[in-house]
Amino acid sequence: MKAVAIQSFGSPEGLAVIDLPDPSPAGGQVLITTEAIGVAGVDAMVLSGALAAYGYKEGHILGGEIAGTVTAVGDGVDPSWAGQRVWAFTGPGGGYAERAIAPASTLVPLPANVSAVDAVTLGSSGMVAHFGLRHAHFVPGETVLVRGAAGGIGIMAVQLAVRGGAGAVAVTTSSAERGDRLRKLGATHVLDRSGGGGEDAPPAYDVIIDIAAGADLPSFFTKLNPNGRMVAVGAVAGFPAADFGMELFAAFRKSMSFATFSADTVPETDRRAATAELLAAAARGELDALVHEVLPLEQAVMAHRKMKAGEVFGRIVLTPSGS
Ligand SMILES: NC(=O)c1ccc[n+]([C@@H]2O[C@H](COP(=O)([O-])OP(=O)(O)OC[C@H]3O[C@@H](n4cnc5c(N)ncnc54)[C@H](OP(=O)(O)O)[C@@H]3O)[C@@H](O)[C@H]2O)c1
Secondary structure (H helix, E strand, O other): OOOEEEEEOHHHHHHEEEEEEOOOOOEEEEEEEEEEEEOHHHHHHHHOOHHHHHHOOOOOOOOOOEEEEEEEEOOOOOOOOOOOOOEEEEOOOOEEEOEEEEEHHOEEEEOOOOOHHHHHHHHHHHHHHHHHHOOOOOOOOEEEEEEEEEEEEHHHHHHHHHOOOEEEEEEEEOOHHHHHHHHOOOEEEEEEOOOOOOOOOOEEEEEEEEEOOOHHHHHHHEEEEEEEEEEEEOOOOOOOEEEEOHHHHHHHHHHHHEEOOHHHHHHOOHHHHHHHHHHHHHHHHOOOOEEEEEHHHHHHHHHHHHHHOOOOOOOEEOOOOOO
């Protein structure tokens, strides 16, 4: 089968298409013939080498989120999964391939009217956004700012905050055109990080969902209301300065909270249930999957070039040539 592996960390050109024998599922696993493979922000971070300390090595096959058909099941797996079209999470990687292994415990049947491409665009992103908002103790009526809203997780955080009854949903993004697209999803205010817009935005928020982090993160503490909560769910702009916590102490009397959130702390059964509910909501037409572009698996380098250039609004999805 064809797969895409990291030959060298750094740039997108470090990816290469290779031939591998089909993997076979161990106990508790299934083999999936892939139809759609999500290209996530975290894949770009792994490819850059930034997460090497977490055990990622050269030779690694990227790809956590896939959809396709179960073609074999390992020991202990309900045989009725065979032949079913599913959404799945591979775990550490292996998804950029014509066939991939996933734990059976992650499988969600694809609703009939949700495409594989849409499923990998909103499944994992929506789950992270859902639990990120919950981690922030978001309740209806509160004002929300989504920082890094134009990516997979941000787009879902905007839609879920709107659906959850937010009083206002502001976003940061890098162009007026992206701002308009986010307004169509329900965003009420746009803070254009390229310099324009945002004049009418609320001065402060009850909840900030932050996918960007980076050196600018502490400057957003001043945008929290008293008792406001900021939850970092990603770090596409890198990490803040080591002493960033002093800016929280500077506003001690506002009782603000800062937290990180990783879906790794959510029990797998809850993650799977949330993903199933998100796919069902998409099937009912209540959530939009923002697919930037669908590219052949062999063009994973192109996909990552576009990510690196900041061209992607939503998700790029890879499809193997056979599907
Ligand atoms: N918490 C979890 O469990 C979990 C799970 C999966 C992934 N993650 C993390 O989530 C992040 C990826 O999220 P994603 O897939 O939504 O990312 P993404 O698709 O790459 O989008 C991130 C968005 O952030 C904006 N951005 C980029 N650089 C920025 C900067 N310097 N300052 C402000 N905004 C910037 C960009 O939009 P504009 O240019 O329009 O602003 C971009 O579209 C990674 O850090 C990953 O590790 C976390």
